[in-house]
Amino acid sequence: MAKFNDAKWRRDYRFGDINEGLSHDDAYEMLDIAAQFTSKAHVAANQRWFDAQDLYDYIKSDHIRSNSDRKKFYKAVKREFPMVKESKSLNEVSNYIWMERTVTLKDIKGKTVTLRKGDRGTHVRIGWDEDIIKVAGHEFDTKEWDKKVKRDDFSVS
Numbered sequence: 001m002a003k004f005n006d007a008k009w010r011r012d013y014r015f016g017d018i019n020e021g022l023s024h025d026d027a028y029e030m031l032d033i034a035a036q037f038t039s040k041a042h043v044a045a046n047q048r049w050f051d052a053q054d055l056y057d058y059i060k061s062d063h064i065r066s067n068s069d070r071k072k073f074y075k076a077v078k079r080e081f082p083m084v085k086e087s088k089s090l091n092e093v094s095n096y097i098w099m100e101r102t103v104t105l106k107d108i109k110g111k112t113v114t115l116r117k118g119d120r121g122t123h124v125r126i127g128w129d130e131d132i133i134k135v136a137g138h139e140f141d142t143k144e145w146d147k148k149v150k151r152d153d154f155s156v157s
Contacts, residue, residue, distance in 0.1 A: 022049040026081075033076045034059045037069040052081040095123045095156045097135060105148040107138040123156070 027049050034041035040063045049055040056077055064070050074086050099119040107113050113136075121135030123142075131142040 022051055022055060026052065027055060029080055030055055030059070030077060033080065034063065034073065036076070037073045038063045038065075052077075052084050056081070056084045097121045097123055097133065098155045099135065099153065100155055101153045103149050103153050105140065105144055107140050108132075111138075113138050 028045070030052065031041050031045055034044075038059075041059050043063075044055060044058055056074075060070055060073060064073055074084075077084050097120065099115050099117055099121075102114060102116050104112060104114045115135055115138075119136040121133060124132050124134065133140040133142060133145045
């Protein structure tokens with residue numbers, strides 16, 4: 001199969017020469033690559049994708065769980081779709097957290113930490129099931145956070 005030319009597709013799309021998204025063959029090429037790393041990427045097959053980057057971001061963030069598989073997937077996709085960029089910031093979703101009460105819990109390293117009223121941080125979701133809470137310079141696993149911190153102990157924006 002010929003290499004997908006994203007720049008040509010974008011130029012043609014901008015000037016009205018085409019009215020369709022990522023070709024069926026190109027979408028399935030990426031899904032075939034994803035099949036090496038996950039068995040769940042098939043849900044993307046029934047959707048219309050307008051560019052390779054969107055499909056890549058969707059598969060990587062929602063269906064490939066381990067970081068090593070994500071790196072391998074990126075390298076494999078990059079060989080076939082050179083215009084695809086690795087952009088972690090597209091997949092990160094953050095909420096800002098303000099502590100309303102003092103709470104003591106263990107961070108990721110196992111150290112007992114006391115979070116005081118007024119401490120600030122973020123709740124970062126990266127990909128499928130990777131959530132991290134970062135407050136006052138410490139990182140917390142969401143499972144530990146959910147066990148120890150009550151909803152009234154913090155506010156989110």
